[in-house]
């Protein structure tokens with residue numbers, strides 16, 4: 001029998017599994033990254049209520065795409081529902097990403113665009129001439145022969161798949177990131193505090209508040225929430241292939257700093273009574289991804 005650090009119930013050993021402190025979807029792997037005191041039912045519930053909030057963000061998906069982090073399932077497509085311009089033509093579409101995490105096509109939105117006196121009709125490959133003429137008719141333009149349509153046609157097949165080298169993350173997306181990332185970071189930091197500070201940490205007043213918050217939080221329901229502790233977030237431009245957690249004491253408080261891909265640094269206050277802990281302070285957990 002052992003106790004789960006979230007629901008605090010004592011359960012049979014078989015009701016626990018190996019929880020990665022750094023989520024597998026963020027590149028977590030290896031034995032040093034494991035917390036053995038999370039029951040399977042809390043593990044799965046925290047995954048859908050908490051982790052999903054961070055993992056569903058386009059920034060997270062984009063970084064997983066850049067570093068090709070498969071996690072349990074596959075590399076996510078960060079380009080779903082993202083509008084983009086193709087070559088010099090300002091139309092919108094969606095990039096497809098295959099199971100191997102490679103861009104495999106461009107799905108243009110079917111639409112008529114008018115720019116600089118030209119008309120651009122984006123339509124389906126199948127039955128394209130008929131589609132073009134039906135669109136021309138609707139806007140009061142003369143019909144074209146099939147030969148004319150084929151001559152003017154631009155094929156958006158695989159050969160014309162755009163190459164993505166760099167994407168600029170909009171500032172407002174960065175500003176929102178802590179809102180989405182915070183609960184998952186808090187969960188990772190809580191597990192790491194337990195693993196490094198030991199069972200005493202479970203009775204810490206901050207730990208109790210954090211645990212209560214995590215057991216209630218549901219990103220699909222809680223539009224706004226009151227964080228149970230202080231946290232801050234910083235962005236840097238450079239990227240590195242690593243995720244790390246660091247625990248340390250400053251002004252008698254215990255902090256955990258989490259760095260994702262060298263870019264995102266979240267610092268969370270995990271205890272107001274750092275003097276109670278002698279073991280495990282100033283340790284770092286890092287995974288190379």
Ligand SMILES: [Zn+2]
Nearest residue numbers: 004007039042
């Ligand atoms: Zn549990």
